[in-house]
Amino acid sequence: MFNSQTKHIFISYKRNIHPDEQVALQVFQALSQQHKVFIDQTMSIGTRWAERIETEIRQADFLIAFLSAWSTQSEMVIAEIETAHHLSKSQQGRPVILPVRLAYQEPLVYPLSAYLNGINWAFWKDTEDTPRLINELLQTISGTPLTIATQKPPSSPVGERSRTTSPSSLPHPFPSAQPISLEMPEGTMESQSAFYVERSCDAVALQTIEQQGVTITIKGPRQMGKSSLLIRTIKTAVNAGKRVALLDFQLFDKAALTNADLFFRQFCTWLTDELEMTDKVTEYWNLPLGNSQRCTRYVGRYLLKEFGNPLVLAMDEVETVFDTEFRSDFFGMLRSWHNSRATTPIWKQLDLALVTSTEPYQLIDNLNQSPFNVGQVIDLEDFTPAQVSDLNRRHGSPFNPKEEQQLMALLGGHPYLIRLALYSVASQRLSVNELFTNATTDNGIFGNHLRNHLFRLHNQQELVKAMFQIIRQNLCQDERIFFRLRGAGLVRREGRIVLPRCQLYAEYFREHLG
Template sequence: MGGHPYLVQTALYQIWRQETSLEQLLQTPLDQFEIFSDYQPYLSQAPVVSAAKPPSSVLLARLSEDQALAGPELPEGSVKLGSLFYVERPIEPRCYQTIAKPGALIRIKAPRQMGKTSLMTRIVDHASKLGYGTVRLNLRQAEDNALSSLDRFLRWFCACISQKLHRPAQLDHYWEQDRGSIFNCTTYVQDHLLETLDSPLVLALDEVDCVFVLPEIAQGFFSMLRLWHEEAKTIELWEQLRLVVAHSTEDYGRLNINQSPFNVGLPVELGEFTAAEVASLMSAHQLVWQPAQIEQLMAVVGGHPYLIRLALYQICQGLSLDQLLAEATTNTGIYEDHLRRHWVTLNQQPQLAEAFHQVVTAMQPIRLSITHVYKLYSMGLITRQGDSVVPRCELYRQYFQERLDPYAKR
């Protein structure tokens, strides 16, 4: 087992659920455990632990002390690989199947803090286990200088890919002014990367919507990605490139959607956790609740992944469910930072604040301008019901009803 995170976390989970014991786990060959069935190809090389070894020494050899003693994780950023507190989505097996196909394109859409990056991480990890080259790049890492023109952005893009693949960035060798930036970038990826790799390359791009507001870059960059995807249909070399893109909004600005990757490939839209998924997450936190208690929590925060995980983490620290719910919309509650960030964003955009005030004060679903729908959806504040919208959860309705009162139409 060594320090393999999946095996370690799976083992701990089974011990916590009392489906096996530490003694049984340590004294049995790994390939005899059904819980490790997904890892059979690797277990033939795993050492058999001698029953004569003292449990303490075996524990040190097979389960790191930090992992054995680790409690619930504070939900910050993406959920790390091997975490007990990750909830697998039903779409994931299909994502893993798709990324193995020539010329694959997966596009993940969801508001902030709904799990886009966590899913992307697992797709990339799966591809890595298949022996593929992988590059993850968050476009928000591009600095102002790189965003000053399409040419500079594509040079930055190629340099980042090369660095992550540990290859020299021979940009000047492939960049000729008369050929144009898109042609130069395409030639670089084809000749300098794909031609020299002996396996498929997965390029995973996170937060791509940050360039939607830059028309020149957005149109050129996304039309190029679409071109690469189309090339895979007729050119064998381009079959080696697999794309994963993640974004939080459908407000594409002036981007021509038909010359972009946003209407092809496998669409993945991440929603909220179901009650069953929340119950599973509670089990991982070693919490035993009645269905009525789960309903109480979800009546306030819905199935919002971040809000659910933060609640369970704080309850594991000793906070009661009653206190959590009583203080949820106050400045002393656990959601204060989360809610305040949304408040600051709305306060900086009065028209958006006015639109959301209409949503939280309405007694039924209402219609908004498409621009406001896109922005509020990307923030995670609303859900759609047909052509209308409602607050994503009661927490948002209660918190913003009063605070957005100054933006009410007079």
């Protein structure tokens, strides 16, 4: 019987993984005696899945997040934590996120580090530890903060925010894959990864950044390898004697993205901190000038002048600014910095590297004020059949030539999904036949990825309607909507027709958006 002390609790975990699912179910059963607890296994057939997940997180007082080597790479777990994080800012701190590390002490990587670093967490060691964990969670829900383990896992080092760490007990790979260890296909790849696929544009980016006073734009849909190429570009810049300041624009909070003055000030403060210089932002902000002028003076007359060495300002996820009212001011400012190299020597010290998944030309009114159509523009494309074949060999050839063709037909060279398929079969998590048979099911190897897309689409009806029209008629009448879907990595254009990016998406969304 529930009473006024009853709380709504949402459990976020990685399905079909041990011990994640077992511990999550035990906690669910124990907490359900006193509280209203939601876990995705309680949904009945026919439930509008994505809508239900969002509703349950919105209503929750607490979100328990089980963190393991696998769950920290799960798109759905990350999406659920991200949703809870943003809701808590607009719902007076609800839901409260309660991280539980399942025998996992690695530093969190971005974006989880941005959401969870600084939050107290609980630690589960093994099955004998479950009763203690349940008791600690019950006490926390009643008002006692979670304990922090004796030694808190270190934060991700600067410049490695997106780096992934491999789990401690990977499935045993095929002997033919030795001596190279397999790598989980999640997040940004290390610059020396044996599984990184070099494309022709890589050489262009690396050669360009070795020059002085350059602007590079890396474009492409989600999960194309943009951030991985950026990391390789950064390493080349460092080897060339340049200092790099990497700003990931996803870390700007909503307050900054709705207030131009706050955004420009935070931008300058953040850049100053990355360079480990004295913050003089307040001094420059007292000038009776506009935000772009203040920011330009601060960077040109203070940071670059005092720093005195070549600097690369690398900006990831800059599309975060595209929906703001001050986007033209900010990007116009970057364009002016690019142009100033021709007349003011100090600006030749500054390289700009921008990464975006959205087509910027649709969102900037005056192209003469855009930094995206000058310098070196790199547009990433899907893997070719030859590149997939090469990557298959690096994984120990788990797919034969005919199966490689089937894989290309299903995934269309999608870099992340290709790597996920090769890794999953090479590590013997499933057979090739099982991969193809269960490709579009929620329990299949692509289920987590597909559910994440569905979750992010469900409350954006104009995108849902357009996606369904593309599947049914190969048509998208609104260019703005097309570029949003393309930026999300869901569609592509061939001539005058618009298609789902791959057959996997066409089959899955035809069933779930209908």
